[in-house]
Amino acid sequence: MIKIIAQPITAATFAPFGDLIDCAGDPDAIINLGKCGRYHDRALMDFDGGRAGISFFKAELRALPYEFGLLERHPLGSQAFIPMSEHGFLVIVASDANGVPTEPQAFLTEPGQGINFHKGTWHGVLTPLSGSGQFAVVDRIGDGDNLEEFLLETPHIVVEG
């Protein structure tokens, strides 16, 4: 069993895997007669063909320590996870070494943050730890095989930092 410590997510540490989507900094625009801030276009959506679609996911809550063995990636498109309740969630990602996931890392988001996996990034399945478990997912809709799964030889366990 390989132990991974869940680390607080930051835009910088998550950058190799995707975008941290949040309301950090000043809004890019103030709209609606001053009553709304727009944090503009915060995810790199990148699709090989197809188009963006909005789906909702309802996932079972998990808990730390969290054991996992399955990683997946979407070779044809990015995938954004946006929580629909005010709770952080667990994000597992891994680097790629010649088509094989390597060096898995675990991040914890804050309430009000979403993430966008860049195209082809190895990641764990959606793992809410609290809240409704409901997420908006913006990913590629289109033909082609957009799911690659990998079962880790040694189980991994994510623990609190």
Place this chain on the structure above:
Amino acid sequence: MIKIIAQPITAATFAPFGDLIDCAGDPDAIINLGKCGRYHDRALMDFDGGRAGISFFKAELRALPYEFGLLERHPLGSQAFIPMSEHGFLVIVASDANGVPTEPQAFLTEPGQGINFHKGTWHGVLTPLSGSGQFAVVDRIGDGDNLEEFLLETPHIVVEG
């Protein structure tokens, strides 16, 4: 002052204006080793050029009765509002009569529901009534003038049903 009664939203009553995005019915797919339901591709995203982007909005909370005079529409693309806290919100829309909004209607969503305005649909600004006021917005990113505003001659007020 013209009075509008806020009505509970349904997919059918909202259909002339856009999509109600929710987890109604069985999931379209069960994924992640049985632990997640996917409610697939529930919004008609429709853009004249440009591309889909994810932005976050932070809006001031409003309350009923709610007075408004400003409507807007996006002639070049659809726009989805997805709440990031477990709260319903107020949705104001209007029909179009030769480029002028007419017969405004008001809908109340349930927690866990989002909406997608179809391209060119007249609508009010984002009006959360409770919760964090934070929304994910999926709309068109691109050149061109995608905002048309209209100030109603007579103020309208939305009241509870």
